[in-house]
Amino acid sequence: MAKLGYPFTLGVASGEPLPDGVILWTRLAPEPLHLDPRRPGGMPKRQVAVRWQVAEDQGLTRVVKEGTAYAEHAWAHSVHVKVEGLRPATEYFYRFSVADPLFEPATSPVGRTKTAPAPDSQAPVRFAVASCQRYEHGHFTAYRHLAVERPDVVFHLGDYIYEAGRPATTPQPGRYVRPLEPPARECTTLHDYRNRYARYRTDPDLRAAHAAAPWIVTWDDHEVEDNYRGTRPADGSDQAAFLRRRTAAYRAYYEHQPLRVRPVGDGLRMYRWRAYGTVADFLVLDARQYRDGADMLGPEQEAWLLGKLRAPRARWKVLVQPVFFAQRAFPGPGGPSFSRDAWDAYRDQRSRIMAAAGRDLVVLSGDVHNNWACELSTAFGDPAARPVGVEFVSTAITSLPPSTDNHAILAANPHIRYFEGHRGYLTGTATPTAFEVAYRVVDFVDRPGAPVSTAAVFGVEDGRLVRVDTMP
């Protein structure tokens, strides 16, 4: 029988770092865009044993943990290895291999990961933030640069894929620069979503970023459907059909991310606390799955979050979440308008979160495809209000920006202190005494090869933004 091709086409990933362990991920996919839903990734309907190794060195000569995991057809031959017994705040390297008659013997690329610090550690944490990576909008050059920086951890704030098919609008030069096909229809089935993730992971820069550091991910809307809320599709179509679609999308998401927990029924538990010693409590939010009416988080997640904010263990309380948190008024001739998809549509819940945080709140956001920085207060627009913290809004990796009048938005919202309009990502450092964020930008994404530069660096002092880079 002819052998299948190289199975590690989608690369490797790690995530969910704890002081003593991480999750290692890969997926066997010799034909990542295989069109037959019964053979996802071109794999037959049987289990395959996958060897894994974790070592102290990049050459994997000093192996400290190893074992066998089983890639199952029902999970698209994805593998999630829960590695335990590692040392805190330590860099490790890992790889997978297969020795199965289906394949020629094959070994994956080597990934680098790092465990979280011990609970009492005061060690600084160096992180990166990414979001919004519409494949057909551009090249993932920003990820190539992010990978070189080898942060302790990467946060992804959602819109990891876009579910849309071929652009409905007429393609314009510089706007749709990479083909999605095959297939290029809007994702609705499990197979559609699986192949969309596989299409994205065929990009070597995205694979490099996953192989460079552990990721902690959350989602926004496009992992399922634009602007959906809870179990409701944005277009008001049949709710039962939408829930089937959402369940398929959540399953495919799990199959392609280094997550600790599997989907259960039609849900996937995403909100969680990830601690970096006594420096930062990272509180990862799910702003989609439980949305209902005036409630973005749902009662259980809100109660969990308020409890964490009222009894912090660390110096900085950092919300890792997808959508714009501060008030953002869009000035217009008939008075200001507000997004109905972001926190401005959920003001009461936002106020309860800020009240519980009290001070030293840091919010990381994405979604809007531009860089912004904001000061947070329980009374936006009142200069006498005591600031409770800051928000760093990260631009898109590739997704094109909206055609908003950003200077008018700055003028109408004095608490929004910074705007910048390139593609890119954030890097940050949190210590017991400082929190700093750099806006890393690339000049273009319509072709490969853009260099990266730092557009601005901000620090946080007494809940206020302080620009710490030198102005030209």
Ligand SMILES: [Fe+2]
């Ligand atoms: Fe987006």
